[in-house]
Amino acid sequence: MSSTVADEAMIEEAAQWMALLQSGHASTQEQNAFRRWREGDPRRAEVFNRMGSGLSILGNEGLRRMPRENLLHTLNAPSGRRSFLRTTLALAGFASLASIVTRLSDTWLPSGTLRTGTGERLHLTLEDGSALSLDARSKVVTQFDSQQRLLQLLDGKLLVDVAKDSQRPFIVETEQGRMRALGTRFLVQQGEGQTQITMLHSQVQIITRSGAVQVINAGQKATFNAQGILKLEAVRGGEAAWTQGLLQVRDRSLGEVVEALRDYRRGIIRISPEAASLRLSGIFPLDDSQSALQLLAKSLPVQIEYHSPYWVSIERR
Template sequence: MRADEAVIDEAAQWLALLQSGEVSLAERAAFEAWRVADPRHQQIIEQMGGGLNLLRNPTLRGLPRNSLLHSLNAPSSRRRFISGSLSVLGIALLAGLLGRRFGWLPEAGELATGTGERRDFVLADGSALTLNARSRVVPFFDSDQRLLALRSGELLVDVAKDPSRPFVVETEHGRMRALGTRFLVQQGAQATRLVMLHSQVEVVTASGARQVVTAGQSALFNGAGMLSVERSKGHESAWLQGRLEVRDRPLSEVIDSLRTYRRGVLHLSPEVAGLRLSGLYPLDDSDRTLQLLERSLPIRVIWHNPYWVSVEPRPVL
C-alpha cells in the first residue's frame, strides 16, 4: 500500500469509529493526536466529506461501529474505498459508501462478529458455523439448497448431512459446494482461500472453472480461476483457539490478522511489510503479539496511544 493510501485507510477507520456515537473519550483523544501529527492527516479528513462536519450527518450517525470497522478492515472494502475519487467525496457519497451496496449495513438474517470476537452459531439445518473476528455471513436456506454468502472475513463450517439439499458457501470469487464436510473459507482482497478439514468440496469460480478439493488440501482461487491447490499447512484453524500460527509469511499478513482483533488504527510502514517470519502468536492479546514481533524483527512499534499504533523500520544506529 502506498503511503497516501495508508493515510486514507487510517482516516476512513477513524471516521467510522467516530460517527458511531459509541466513541470513548480516550478514542476521541487518540483521533485528535493522529489528526494533528501530520498535515496530510487533516488534509485527507477534510477531503473526505468536508472534515469533521461529516460526523454531524444524521444519515451516518449511529451506524453500528462493528459493522463499519470490520468492513473497513476487510481488504477488499478498503481497496474499493481508496480507489474512489476523494475530490467528489461529499456527505451523500460517503453515506452511499456506508450503505447496503457496499455491504456495510446489516442485511436481513446476517450473522456477524465484532472486533476481537469469535462466535459459534447453529444454522437452521443443524450445521455448526464459527466466525472469526469482523466476519459477516448471510444464510439463504430454502427447499432446494443451503447457501452461505460470506461477505467478509473467515468462517469454519461443519455441514449437517442433507442429501436433498446441497450446501454452498459463496464469496465474490466463486462457490464451494459440499454434501457433508468440514472446511474453512477466508475471503481476501484478491482471492478466496479454502482449507479442507474433512471430505471434499467442489469449487466453481465466477468464471466457471471447476476443481475438487479434498481433505488435507488448501485451494486459492479468484474470479478468473484456480490459483493453487496444495497440501494444507495444518495451522489454518489455529484462530479457533485464539492463536495466530505463521510459517514463512509476510509481516503484512500478520498485521492484517491483528487489525481484526484491536480497535483503532494499526499502521504498517510499507518498508517493513514484506519481512518474512514464522511463529505462534496470541490473537486475543495483540499488544503482546506486537511486542513479540518487535523483539524478533528489525522493526519498532510506536505506541502513540492505545488506539493508534505504528509499526516502522528499526533505526540503524
Template sequence: MPRSDTVPPQADPAAAQAIAWAVRLRSGEAGEAERAAFRAWRQADPRHEAAAARLEQSLGLFDSLPGEAAARSGLRRALLAPANRRRMLRDTLGLLLLGAGSGALVHRQMPVNDLFADLHTGTGERRRYTLADGSQLWLNARSAADLAFDASQRRLQLRSGELIVEVARDPARPFVVETAEGSVRALGTRFLVRQEAGSTLVAVLHSRVALEPQAAAGSVLAEGASARFDRRAVYPESQAPRGIAAWEDGFIEVHDRPLADVIAALRPYRSGVLRVAPEAAGLRVTGTFPLDDSERTLAALAEALPIAVRRRTDYWVWIEAR
C-alpha cells in the same frame, strides 16, 4: 434464527449500530418505514437509546433528521458517491464520537454495511452459530454472512471476513458458501473460507469441497489442502489448513510467512489503524501468537524481528523496519 455462542467484543456494538442508522437516515433515501424501524430499534433496548442519545448530544445527528423531500444535498452527494467516500463519512462519524468522549466504535470496529447481515461479528469477537439444519458455523472477528436456506438448498453468502463450517448431512440440499469470486460446495463436513481482496482462500479440515470460480472450470480440494481462487482460476496454497484455522482457538499460527500476513490476521482484533511499512512487510515470521492480546503479540514480534512499533495514539499504530 441461528443460536450463537459469543466471545464478547471489546466495546458496545450499539454505538456502531447507531452510526449505521445515522448514515442510513441522513442518506436522503430513507422513507417513513425506515424512520419507524429506527424508532423501534431505539426503544427496543436501553443501550440503543443511550447510543442514540450520545449521537444527539455530541453531533445532533438524530434530533433534526431531514424529511423525505428535504435531505441535505451535500450529505446525500457524499452518500451516493463511490464506496470509499461513503466509508470516509462513516469513519468520520466514528472518529467524531471518539473525540467527543462517547466511547463509540469507529467503522473499523464493525463495518457499517455488515451490521445488516444475517450473521456478523465486530472487532475482537468470534462467534459460533448453530444453523437451522444443525450445521455449526464459526465466524472470525469482523466477519459477516447472509443465509438462504429453503427446501431445496442451503446457501451462505460470505460478505466479509472468514468462517469455518461443519456441515450437517443432508443429501437433498447441497451446502454452498458463496463469495465475491465464486462458490465453495461442501462434499464433506468441515472447511474454512476467507474473503480477501480479489480472491477467496479455502482450507479443507475434513473430507472434500468443490471450488467453483465464476469464470473457470471447477476443481475438488481434498482434506489437508488449501487453495486460493479468483474469478478465473484456482491456485494452490502452501499454508496448512490447521494453521489457517488457528483463529478458532484464539491464535495466529504461521510458518515462514511474511509479517504482512500476521498483521492482516491481527487487524480484526484491534480498533483503529494498524499499518506495516513496505520494507518491514516482507520479513518472514514463524510462530504462534495470541489474537486476544494483540499488545502481547506486537511486543513479541518487536522482540523477534528488526522492527519498531510506533504509536501516535492507541488507535493509530504503525510498524517500521529498524
C-alpha cells in the same frame, strides 16, 4: 464496554483515519485497511461521512498539505486530539451523535445476516445442525430452504463443519464463485478480488463465476478468482487456530501477520515495506493484540511506536 465509551472510541478512530487519508501519505495497504474498518460497522461510515463534511468546511486542501509529522504531533497530544475532534465534530453537526448511533442498525443487511465486529468471533449451530464459526469483521448471509443450504460470505472468514443432509446440498458463495460441500469441514476467506478455501476434512467442489470447476481434498488449500483457480497448495497447519483466539504462522511475512491483527485491534497499524517483508513463525494471541505486538518486537528486528492508543507504527531497526 458501554455504548458511550464505544461511541467515543468510534469517533476517535474515524478522526485518526481521516487525518491519515487527508495527509496524502496513506499507502495502498492502509487504504485497504480503512475500507475494511469502515465496512465493518455501518455506524462507522455514518460517523466518517459526517466528519468529512466538517472537514470540507475547514478546507481539505490545507489538511492534505499538512506534513505527516504535524498530524502525528496533533494526534499524539491529548489537547490537540481533543481540539481536532471538537472542531471536526462541531462542524459536522454531532450534537445529536448519541441518537444517530442509536438509530443506525443493520437493517440495510439482508435478513438472516450474521456479523462480527473488531475483535469479535461468533460460534453457533445452524438450523440444520452444522457448526459455524465467524472470524472478526466478518459478514455472512444464511439462506436455508427445502432445496439448499446456502451461506453467502460477504466479508471476512468462516469455518463450517457441515451436517449431513442428502436432500439439500451445502453451499458457500463468495464474489468469485461457489463451493459445494461433499460432507466436510472447511474454512473460507473472502479476500480482495479472490477467495481462499482450506480443506480440513473430505472434499469440496469449487465452481467459479466463469464456470471453471475444481474439486479439492482434505489437506489442500485453493485460491481462486471469478475466472479460475489461481493457486493450489498443501495446507501448512494452524489455519483454523483463530477459532481458539490464536494466530499460528509458519514462515509467513510480518505484513501478513499484521494484516490478521488488524481485525482484532481498533485504529491504525502502519508498517513499513522493509518491516513487512520480514518472515517469521510463531503463535500469537489474537485477543490481546498488545501482547502480540510485544512478542513481534522481541522476535524480529523491528521497532514499534505507539503514537496513540489507536495509532501504531512498525519500522525495521
